[in-house]
Amino acid sequence: MQVNTRSDVGGKAEAMDYTKEAIADPVVERSFRGHKGMVTTAAFSPSMKQLASGAKDGVVMVWNFRPQLRAFRYANSKSSSRSPAGKEAASPVHKVSFSPKGDIVASGGADKAIRLWVPNVVGDCSTLKAHTGAVRDVDFGDGGATLLSASDDKTVKLWDLKKQKFLQTFNGHVNWVRSAKFAPGGAYAASGGDDKTVLVWDMQQKKSVKALKHHTARVNTVAFFPSGNLLAAASDDKSINVWDLRTFELLQHYDVGSVVNEIDVHPTGDFIISAQDDATVKIWDAREGRLFYKLHGHEGKVQTAQFSPHGDFFTTGGGDGQVMVWETKFDRSIASIKKKMAMKEKKAGSNLEEAKPEEVDAKIEEETEAEVEAEVKADAKHEGVGERVQAKKVSISEPAEDAEREVEEAPSSITREPEVNENYTEAAKEEVRPKTAPSASPANPSSSLPSTSVSGEQVMSALGTIVNQMNSLMEVVGRFDMRLETLERRMDALEK
Incomplete structure (x- = not known):
């Protein structure tokens, strides 16, 4: 692959030659420091006014994008373990997620509990308990009425948030479950775990309809495309796979070079972002099936990468304790190029007709x-x-x-x-x-x-x-x- 090297604020970006048109590179807009341990998770609020993050220091932070507002800091419950100094150690946070309305931040951690935080100064919290192992993932569904959780107890659970009670357990994995996500519309869900398997669940029938076993190591993360027809998963086997859920066929396989800790799909469905152990964030062109950007900004492993609701920003976090917010830029450049091309084609067609x-x-x-x-x-x-x-x-x-x-x-x-x-x-x-x-002309043609x-x-x-x-x-x-x-x-x- 030919790679063009470009520079950006806050790190180095290597971009694939997507088009002859000029494409703006991602840039770091803000960097938040406040965690005292590895940042494991981050998520934007739907309104883009706040950003939540969690870390191994056992703290959930809610960062406000308005400069005059300070961040909210919520301490996770204490675990039964103790630090070398003899004090109780905070339970590491594995996942945070905003509700569709932005009025709740759900978190899951090593203490086996799910916490629902109100993202304000007070930080009121309610707790859901049913798992017998660490909670690795939480995901809102049905407009925020339900919650899906994945745990080290080898189960995926469904919760009713209005009544704040447990509804259903989905059994099928034979090892820790690392990730669980609702499909758009909520009719299906998917989960992946240490058994190297991705399970697709029918939420109406409450059962698994397909086991996808193309990975050769534990599955760390799953993500649906906006259409709901495609599903991506990433693994310790240093690959990303994409399946068509209508046929359950493997459509794409990306060899990404290092362990992938988290992936997310751009709202357009055109790009996949991956957070990796090699201290890079990579953006993949899902339509062309190739590397689009390789971003350097963190020191140490990158644990989380998530697009904003509209895809114009993305956030990353990792071993250096930083939470970075990047402006995507290239998505608008490409959208503008596509719009210009469409207008030219339309104009050409109109001129031909006229x-x-x-x-x-x-x-x-x-x-x-x-x-x-x-x-x-x-x-x-x-x-x-x-x-x-x-x-x-x-x-x-x-x-x-x-x-x-x-x-x-x-x-x-x-x-x-x-x-x-x-x-x-x-x-x-x-x-x-x-x-x-010359004067002796013949008397006949012969x-x-x-x-x-x-x-x-x-x-x-x-x-x-x-x-x-x-x-x-x-x-x-x-x-x-x-x-x-x-x-x-x-x-x-x-x-x-």
Whole structure:
């Protein structure tokens, strides 16, 4: 793959050559520091006024994008473990997620509980408990009425948030479940875990409908495309797979070079972002199936990467304790390019429809004449018999019978005038003319026949030259006939 290197604020970006048009690179807009451990998760609020993050320090942070507002800091519950200093250690946070309305932040962590935070200064919290292992993922569904959770207890659970109670357990995995997501619309869900398997769930029938087993190591993350027809998953096997859920066929396989901790799909469905162990964030062109950007900004492993609701920003976090907010930029550049191309195509089509038939005919006629003349010149040059060519014009606006007539007349109007041919006529006359005085005209036509002094070799040479000329002329006529057929097809297409 050819990679073009570009620089950006806050890190280095390597971009694939997507188009000849200028595409703006992603840039780091803001960087938040406040966590004292590895950042494991981050998520935008639907309103884009806040950003939530969680880390191994056991803290949930809600960052406000307004400069005058301070961040909200919520401490996760204490675990039963103790730090070297003898104090209780906070339970690491594995996942945070905003509700569709932005009024709740759900978090899951190592203490086996799900917490629902109100993202304000007070930070009111309610707790959901049913899992017997660490909660690895939480995802809102049904407009925020339900919640899906994945756990180390090998289960996926469904919750009713209005009543704040457990509804259903989905069993199927035989090892820890790392990720669980609702499909758009909520009719299906998917989960992946340490058993190297991605399970697709029918939420109405409350059962697994398909097990996808293409990964060779634990599955860390799953993500649906906006259409709901495609599902992506990433693994410790250093790959990203994309399946078509209508046929359950593997559509794409990306070898990404290092362990992938999280992926997300752009709202357009055109791009996949991946957070990786090699300290990079990579953006993949899902339509072309290739690397689009490779971003360097974090020191250490990158654990999380998520697009904003509209895709104009994305956030990343990792081992350096930073939460970065990047402006995507390239999505708007590409959208603008596509819009311009669509407008050009529409304008071109409109101009063709509005053009007068005679204008279209004249344009096609002009293009065809140029093509015919160019080909004939090339043939003449190749054969070494000259380059001067004249072609009779053919108008496609004339009736079919007129066109046929002009084709028949074409040989007389397509001429080649090499010097050897011009000289031949007079030379031949001189060779076959009787050796008598000019005044001694024969009394009958028979006296004008060649004298016996002309050799047979000379006659054969003259005939051979004529035959060669005729063959060349017929080739040109054939090409002219083919061009005429092309004109007729174009005219038929315009009439339709």
